[in-house]
Amino acid sequence: MVLQTAVAVLAxxxxxxAFYLPGVAPRxxxxxxxxxxxxxKLTSVHTQLPTDYYGLKFCKPKHGVxxxxxxxxxxxxxxxxxxxxxxxxMEQDMFCNILCLENFKSSDVTKFKKAIREEYHHNWIxxxxxxxxxxxxxxxxxxxxxxxxPVGYFDGGKTYLFNHVNIIVEYHPLDDGSRVVxxxxxxxxxxxxxxxxxxxxxxxxxxxxPLASCDKNGPMIFESIKEKQEVKPGNVLFTxxxxxxxxxxxxxxxxxxxxxxxxxxxxxxxxxxIINSLLIVIFLSAMIVMIMIRNLHRDITRYxxxxxxxxxxxxxxxxxxxxxxxxxxRPPSPYPMMFAVLCGTGLQLLCMCxxxxxxxxxxxLSPANRGSLVIAILVLYVMMxxxxxYTSARLYxxxxxxxWQRCTVYTALVFPGLCFAVFLFFNVVLWAYGSTGxxxxxxxxxxxxxxxxISVPLVFLGAYFGYxxxxxxxxxxxxxxxxxxxxxxxxxxxxxxxVAVGGILPFGACFVEFFFILSSMWMNQYYxxxxxxxxxxxxxxxxxxxxxxxxxxxxxxxENYHWWWRSFLTSGSTAVYVFIYSAIYFTRLEPDLWVTYxxxxxxxxxLSVAIFLVTGTVGFASCLWFTKKIYGSIKxx
Numbered sequence: 001m002v003l004q005t006a007v008a009v010l011a012x013x014x015x016x017x018a019f020y021l022p023g024v025a026p027r028x029x030x031x032x033x034x035x036x037x038x039x040x041k042l043t044s045v046h047t048q049l050p051t052d053y054y055g056l057k058f059c060k061p062k063h064g065v066x067x068x069x070x071x072x073x074x075x076x077x078x079x080x081x082x083x084x085x086x087x088x089x090m091e092q093d094m095f096c097n098i099l100c101l102e103n104f105k106s107s108d109v110t111k112f113k114k115a116i117r118e119e120y121h122h123n124w125i126x127x128x129x130x131x132x133x134x135x136x137x138x139x140x141x142x143x144x145x146x147x148x149x150p151v152g153y154f155d156g157g158k159t160y161l162f163n164h165v166n167i168i169v170e171y172h173p174l175d176d177g178s179r180v181v182x183x184x185x186x187x188x189x190x191x192x193x194x195x196x197x198x199x200x201x202x203x204x205x206x207x208x209x210p211l212a213s214c215d216k217n218g219p220m221i222f223e224s225i226k227e228k229q230e231v232k233p234g235n236v237l238f239t240x241x242x243x244x245x246x247x248x249x250x251x252x253x254x255x256x257x258x259x260x261x262x263x264x265x266x267x268x269x270x271x272x273x274i275i276n277s278l279l280i281v282i283f284l285s286a287m288i289v290m291i292m293i294r295n296l297h298r299d300i301t302r303y304x305x306x307x308x309x310x311x312x313x314x315x316x317x318x319x320x321x322x323x324x325x326x327x328x329x330r331p332p333s334p335y336p337m338m339f340a341v342l343c344g345t346g347l348q349l350l351c352m353c354x355x356x357x358x359x360x361x362x363x364x365l366s367p368a369n370r371g372s373l374v375i376a377i378l379v380l381y382v383m384m385x386x387x388x389x390y391t392s393a394r395l396y397x398x399x400x401x402x403x404w405q406r407c408t409v410y411t412a413l414v415f416p417g418l419c420f421a422v423f424l425f426f427n428v429v430l431w432a433y434g435s436t437g438x439x440x441x442x443x444x445x446x447x448x449x450x451x452x453x454i455s456v457p458l459v460f461l462g463a464y465f466g467y468x469x470x471x472x473x474x475x476x477x478x479x480x481x482x483x484x485x486x487x488x489x490x491x492x493x494x495x496x497x498x499v500a501v502g503g504i505l506p507f508g509a510c511f512v513e514f515f516f517i518l519s520s521m522w523m524n525q526y527y528x529x530x531x532x533x534x535x536x537x538x539x540x541x542x543x544x545x546x547x548x549x550x551x552x553x554x555x556x557x558x559e560n561y562h563w564w565w566r567s568f569l570t571s572g573s574t575a576v577y578v579f580i581y582s583a584i585y586f587t588r589l590e591p592d593l594w595v596t597y598x599x600x601x602x603x604x605x606x607l608s609v610a611i612f613l614v615t616g617t618v619g620f621a622s623c624l625w626f627t628k629k630i631y632g633s634i635k636x637x
Contacts, residue, residue, distance in 0.1 A: 026251045027127055028177040029090040035169070035180065037086040038068065040123035041078055041436045043148065045523050046592045047118050048599050049435040050078040056115060056151070057108045059100035059238050061085045072378070072446055073371020078437040081125065088126070088167065090178060091244045096214040099238040101202030104231070112152070112231045113159050118592055121148035121524075126169060127180040128368055129254060134168075134186040136222040145258045147524040149187050152231065159231040162187035164239045166219050170247040172254075181247050181254040188220050191227035192237040202235075211239070219243055255367060259528045273512035274532060277539040280509045284546035291553055324561040325631055327484045329474040331399035332564030339564060340399065341410045344392030346617025348384045349415075349610055350541075355380045357537055360530035367528060378447075382455035385412070389462030398472035404463065412459040415613065416451055422606055426599060433595065475632035486560050493558050495566060498551050503573030506543045506615060510536050511581060518585050522600065544571035544615045545622035552623045563623055571619025575612035579604060 029035060039058075041050040054065055061083050068081040085099055104112070124131040133149035135142050152161040170182025190213055194200065198209040213227075214220055219241045229236060249256075332339045356376050359365055365372045392411040393404055401407060430438035491497065513536045520527030548571045552563050582604040591597060 026179055028174060028179055029171075030177045031091050033090045033177075035088040035090055035126060037084050037088055037167070038081050038125045039084045040082075040125060041080050042115065042120045042151070043078075043123060043524055044115075044118045044120045045147070046590050046596065048437075048522065048589070048591075048596050049430065049433055049593070050080075050437050051115075051120070051434065052080055052436050053082060053122070055434065056111055057102050057104060059085050059102065071371045071375060072443055073374035075371075075439045075443045076374050077371060078435070079370060080436045084124075086167070086240060088169065088242050091171065092242070093244060094242045095219060096211055096216045097240050097242070098205050098208050098211070099240055100205075101200060102236050102238065103202075104233050104236055106233055109231055109233055112161060116150070116152040116154065116159050116161070116231065120151050122151065122185070123148040124183075124185060126183045128370075129180060129183045130258070131183050131185045132258070134166075134184050136186060136188070143184070146526050149185050152189065160189040160228045161231050161236065162189050163192075163229045163236055164188040164190045164214070164220055164241075166241045166243065168243045168245065170245045170249070172247055172249060172251055179251040181249045181251055182245075182257075188222065188225060189228040190214065190220070190225050190239070191229045192239065211237075214239060214241075259367065259526050273510075274535055274539075276512060277509040277536055277543075280505050281539055281542055281546070284505065284543060284550070287550055288546050291550065322634055324484060324556065324559055325476045325634075327561040328556070328563070328627060328631060329476060330483060330561065333562070336399040337396060337401055337403070337407050337410065339568070340392040340395035340401070340407055341414060342568065342613055343395055343617050343620055344388040344390075344411045345415045346613035347391045347621075348381065348388035350614045350617060351384045351387055352377065352380045353537065353614065355384075357530055357534045360528075361534045365530075367526060378450060382450050383458070385455040385458030386462030388412075389459035389464075390466035391462075393463040393466030394469060394472060397467055397469075400471075404467045408460055408463040411463070412456045415609070416455065418609070419606055420447070420451070422602055426602060429595060429598065475628055484559075484561070486562070487558070489558055489560060493555055493560065495569075498555070498566065499569045499573045502547055502551055502570030502619070503575070503577050503615075505547050506540055506571060506574040507577035507581070509543045510540045511577075514578065514581065515585070518582065522585075522589060540574075540615070541618050544574065544618040547571065548619035549622050549626045552626060556627070563627065564620065567623035568616040568620045572612040572616030574615045575608040578611050579608040582608075 039053040042053055042056070043050050054060060062085060066083045068083075070079060070081060074081070087094075087097070102108075121133075122131070130146075131148060132143060132145045133147070135144075135149070149165075150162065152159060154160075164187070166186040166188070168182075168184040168186065169180060170184075171178040172181045192211055192213045194209045195212045196209075200208045210216070213225075215224070356365075356373075359376060360373065365376055388411050389408055392407055396404055396407045424444075427438050427444070513532060516525075516527055516529075517533075519525040548567050551570055552567055555563055555566065583601070586597075586600055589596065589600070591600070
């Protein structure tokens with residue numbers, strides 16, 4: 001049954017590549033219709049500072065730059081989509097087209113050299129489809145489907161600019177027109193010259209003399225280039241070719257090659273991740289079964305057995321986990337209110353993650369709809385505010401707390417406040433660097449409105465109903481006013497050791513898939529195998545629950561009843577390993593600036609805190625269920 005469910009989920013994920021809901025509607029072009037080419041931010045994996053395309057001296061549209069309407073998710077990811085001067089017409093090939101003539105000054109040369117040294121890339125769009133890159137060199141031709149194409153390159157101590165592009169557009173013919181299903185850009189560096197060494201002032205393209213450095217009858221090829229365009233002061237001519245190719249790929253499947261990266265990462269890698277995770281779960285499940293069937297069954301039978309008269313006269317002292325029945329449900333110490341707040345926030349994040357991944361796996365969050373994933377995360381998080389308020393209030397009332405308003409305020413403000421403070425600080429840093437990653441003031445107001453207008457009221461609403469409920473019931477009652485003294489613990493049950501061990505197996509269950517998620521976040525790679533993500537996430541939850549229950553049982557057997565915080569920290573330590581792994585992954589970025597370190601480790605620290613809350617809440621919830629079950633199955637005098 002589990003296997004059938006897994007196959008069904010993956011089938012849904014695979015089917016989601018064939019249609020998009022609510023995606024974008026297909027657009028049909030007739031022969032000769034203008035097809036608009038838009039430009040997006042310039043990006044570099046080394047700096048993580050996206051910049052505006054026209055921040056460098058590229059050719060601008062004749063009637064001025066017009067910014068496209070963008071949603072909140074696009075602003076948060078740094079997208080700045082604008083029009084361009086490139087002219088494309090459906091199914092009409094054009095060669096050796098002059099775009100513009102730009103005069104580079106020393107300041108322009110400095111900017112271009114800096115951008116090329118930091119490996120900034122163009123990100124162009126046609127009909128909402130990003131440009132794939134075809135790079136032609138002396139040795140080989142490579143095609144990449146993510147990250148755009150570079151501004152230029154270094155070679156032999158000199159800096160060269162890609163000032164000519166072959167624009168290749170694939171279209172799927174229909175009865176009433178054609179639809180764009182593929183978009184490739186092949187950049188070249190060419191030192192252009194006019195026939196008979198004529199000159200041109202660059203004002204009117206119609207008066208430009210013919211070029212001797214490219215062919216009007218065919219596309220630019222690497223072997224025909226006699227001299228490269230070096231980045232230096234003076235005139236630089238930008239040109240382009242346009243080629244149209246018919247394709248059998250239907251419009252609904254045009255994203256498939258981008259998402260699969262042309263099978264650069266085969267599915268068997270993800271299946272390896274799943275199998276690796278399942279083996280860990282099977283190992284832990286075997287330990288759980290061994291404990292439940294052998295040890296627990298033996299303990300419960302022994303504790304519930306009616307003592308003989310001889311045994312009563314011996315006044316045999318109890319030992320093991322039954323001995324702490326009067327203290328096991330004593331409120332966590334210290335900071336019971338903060339414990340309730342963290343559990344409420346963790347459950348809110350857990351529900352948000354499950355809902356987001358489920359929607360993505362079904363196909364509702366299409367990559368064609370830019371920013372949809374970020375918007376879904378924000379909306380689902382604020383809508384889950386009532387869950388956080390209800391959970392924290394229920395727990396805090398069970399701990400006999402009286403300041404439920406204060407507890408609710410902490411639930412509504414602590415984690416969102418941390419995220420907003422980090423985001424605001426980074427926004428100022430990005431603004432100081434002139435990066436498009438700095439969101440506009442209106443978008444900042446939208447975030448604040450979602451927080452205080454939706455999330456906070458929902459947290460208070462959930463807390464109101466949670467505090468109105470009857471207190472959580474326990475199978476045993478607190479027997480002593482003074483807490484029982486805990487005997488000396490063996491070294492392998494000390495807090496640092498159990499916390500360190502508790503996060504290893506959950507992290508091992510998800511680290512392979514986490515590599516691809518990091519590549520999507522920081523290396524501009526596409527990630528859309530959310531069917532695998534859903535399975536790995538569920539396996540992570542199960543692993544956290546099982547390892548925490550096992551360690552909790554050993555702890556109780558050692559007559560240590562302080563399990564509340566320990567259960568949270570045990571599975572929550574998964575986040576520590578995630579952060580360490582992200583630090584190792586950081587070397588792949590080959591960072592150039594100190595701000596890259598700041599942005600990367602700042603955002604990864606926030607992500608690790610979120611993972612800590614989610615996994616910690618799972619560990620606590622499983623231990624709460626476990627302790628209530630085992631103490632409810634014994635007779636207590």
